[in-house]
Amino acid sequence: MMKKWSYLLIGLLIGVVFATTGNAFADQIKSMVGQTVAGEYSVKVNGNSLSENAIVVDGKAHVPLRAVTDSLGASLKVDGKTIQIESSENSSSKQTDNMAQSVSNKYQGWPISKLEDRKSELEKFVTDSEKDKESMLKSLEKYSKFKTEYSGNEKLMEKLDSETKDTEERIKAAENNIAKYKSDLAEVNAALTK
Structure with missing residues (x-):
């Protein structure tokens, strides 16, 4: 009888220790669930x-x-x-140990599903960037027309020059992004064929 009580008491103590330790551990973890x-x-x-x-x-x-x-x-x-x-x-x-290995291997070893997702994402980036570039080129055409129509208005000319310069810089950034995305897309396609 004494043995049963000692086992019960030990079991109860172990349960209390685990319960308090578990609660303390759970309090330390932040979850976004809920x-x-x-x-x-x-x-x-x-x-x-x-x-x-x-x-x-x-x-x-x-x-x-x-x-x-x-x-x-x-x-x-x-x-x-x-x-x-x-x-x-x-x-x-x-x-540095292998100069022949280049950035083009950065997608090597990716799972096929991840490569296909990345390919879709890059294709969207290219399409969106090309649309943005086309829109900015149309804006440059408008600025050019406004410059010929309102050549006597100095304030407007300054604003148009500023807008033109800003748009040209954004076009250059878009072209750089398009080139980078196309390069990455070629790397993904190469990884998909291996």
């Missing part, structure tokens, strides 16, 4: 909109990390509970 999304924001990287939006939960913005790193040309790796982000500058500097 939280209310207070808002949603579109995300632009270098002037180009991402396909995924950021959300605001509990006063903090949560951005789509994969989409952001991909659009910046950085690599993202999840290792256990650690997320590793490496810019293309850092990854290329680490490749």
Whole structure:
């Protein structure tokens, strides 16, 4: 009888220890489950909109990390509970032992589904950037027409010159982005064929 009581008491003590330890551990972990999304924001990287939006939960913005790193040309790796982000500058500097290996291998080893998702995303980036560029080129044409029509108005000429310069810079940035996206798209297609 005494043995049963001692086992019961030991079991009760172990249960209390686990219950209090579990609660303390659970209090340390913040979870978004059940939280209310207070808002949603579109995300632009270098002037180009991402396909995924950021959300605001509990006063903090949560951005789509994969989409952001991909659009910046950085690599993202999840290792256990650690997320590793490496810019293309850092990854290329680490490749000193094998100079033949270039950035074109950054998609090698990705699962087919991820490659296909990335391909779709890059194709959308190219299409959107080309549309933006076309729209800006049309704006330049309008500025040029306005300059000939209102050549005597100095204030308007200054504003048009400023708008023209700004638009030309944005066109150049769009062209750089298009070239980068097309280069990445070629790398994804190469990884898909292997």
